[in-house]
Amino acid sequence: MPTPSQTPSDQAPVVVAADLRQVYPISRGPLRAPAQLQAVSGVSFTLQAGKTLAVVGESGCGKSTLARMVTLIEKPTAGALSLGGVDVLQSHDKKALRQKVQLVFQNPYGSLNPRKRIGQILEAPLEINTELGATERAERARAMLAKVGLRPEHYDRYPHMFSGGQRQRIAIARALMLNPLLVVADEPVSALDVSIQAQVLNLLADLQRELGLAYLFISHDLGVVRHIAHDVLVMYLGSTVEHGDKETIFQKPLHPYTQALLASTPGLAGSGVARKRIVLSGELPSPLNPPTGCVFSTRCPHAVAHCHVERPPLRELMGRKVACFEAEKLTQP
Ligand SMILES: Nc1ncnc2c1ncn2[C@@H]1O[C@H](COP(=O)(O)OP(=O)(O)OP(=O)(O)O)[C@@H](O)[C@H]1O
Numbered sequence: 001m002p003t004p005s006q007t008p009s010d011q012a013p014v015v016v017a018a019d020l021r022q023v024y025p026i027s028r029g030p031l032r033a034p035a036q037l038q039a040v041s042g043v044s045f046t047l048q049a050g051k052t053l054a055v056v057g058e059s060g061c062g063k064s065t066l067a068r069m070v071t072l073i074e075k076p077t078a079g080a081l082s083l084g085g086v087d088v089l090q091s092h093d094k095k096a097l098r099q100k101v102q103l104v105f106q107n108p109y110g111s112l113n114p115r116k117r118i119g120q121i122l123e124a125p126l127e128i129n130t131e132l133g134a135t136e137r138a139e140r141a142r143a144m145l146a147k148v149g150l151r152p153e154h155y156d157r158y159p160h161m162f163s164g165g166q167r168q169r170i171a172i173a174r175a176l177m178l179n180p181l182l183v184v185a186d187e188p189v190s191a192l193d194v195s196i197q198a199q200v201l202n203l204l205a206d207l208q209r210e211l212g213l214a215y216l217f218i219s220h221d222l223g224v225v226r227h228i229a230h231d232v233l234v235m236y237l238g239s240t241v242e243h244g245d246k247e248t249i250f251q252k253p254l255h256p257y258t259q260a261l262l263a264s265t266p267g268l269a270g271s272g273v274a275r276k277r278i279v280l281s282g283e284l285p286s287p288l289n290p291p292t293g294c295v296f297s298t299r300c301p302h303a304v305a306h307c308h309v310e311r312p313p314l315r316e317l318m319g320r321k322v323a324c325f326e327a328e329k330l331t332q333p
Pocket residue numbers: 024037038039057058059060061062063064065066287
């Protein structure tokens with residue numbers, strides 16, 4: 001947690017991900033070698049304490065795979081990852097590292113054991129990972145209930161007695177029981193009513209301020225991202241196409257895919273985004289057979305000949321990183 005004299009940006013990043021890749025072998029029958037599915041093809045970012053990086057993109061672009069690598073559920077095929085200054089791939093104490101990063105899932109109905117009382121659910125991580133006695137575990141669970149806006153009597157209740165928003169509060173409380181540095185939230189509000197979404201997002205923001213948490217926030221909903229993110233990383237077919245400060249990207253998206261995503265999100269009209277509607281033709285290509293050249297070239301309304309041949313590097317332009325040969329031209333009126 002940052003001390004009063006330390007701002008989060010003075011500290012070492014909580015996460016440093018460098019060129020992370022995940023390739024899945026896909027069986028093609030007994031006589032053929034497996035095909036290689038490139039789920040994540042070289043994603044890099046850093047994330048500071050107290051900050052939120054939102055990873056956005058349509059279904060199948062590799063967001064959840066990235067989340068599984070960062071939460072140590074899956075080992076990357078290649079690349080480097082450090083958490084709290086520790087090189088994850090070299091570390092021999094994976095158990096200690098796993099405590100530093102916690103996951104909050106999309107579905108608060110499925111992620112809580114229906115047969116356990118809330119107190120037991122919150123205390124389980126302490127029981128497994130610490131030497132604390134029963135009294136202290138219960139004290140910490142009750143304190144955490146209060147922190148996430150639930151009442152002391154909720155300690156003895158079962159998950160089915162709560163609404164969706166309350167269950168997500170419980171899931172967040174459980175994620176925080178071991179004082180993580182990083183919370184990876186995979187679509188944490190998309191199963192909730194819109195009116196409840198704002199309450200849970202506000203809770204996450206309050207907890208971040210209070211505890212100095214870093215969030216990796218996976219979402220396909222740019223309306224939600226606008227409320228919670230500091231930085232945004234836009235993924236398409238396993239690759240980063242644009243990455244930088246949220247305001248910079250929302251005010252003036254440079255990549256045609258980011259422009260299309262923002263233009264198709266209702267309610268962002270006031271954010272300065274050009275409201276010209278960009279309709280993307282065609283489907284997301286298969287990661288088993290990605291396009292040559294730019295990953296977005298098969299659906300890009302601005303693609304020129306060399307976009308189909310060469311992969312554009314992710315480069316600095318106008319205060320963010322963007323992977324598009326034509327980005328300068330697209331910024332001109
Ligand atoms: N274990 C796996 N084995 C094989 N392919 C996988 C595996 N996990 C994911 N994939 C494939 O990797 C690609 C990226 O999937 P991923 O779930 O990371 O995308 P996503 O952006 O999170 O999508 P969604 O929002 O639908 O979860 C997809 O083509 C998916 O089918």
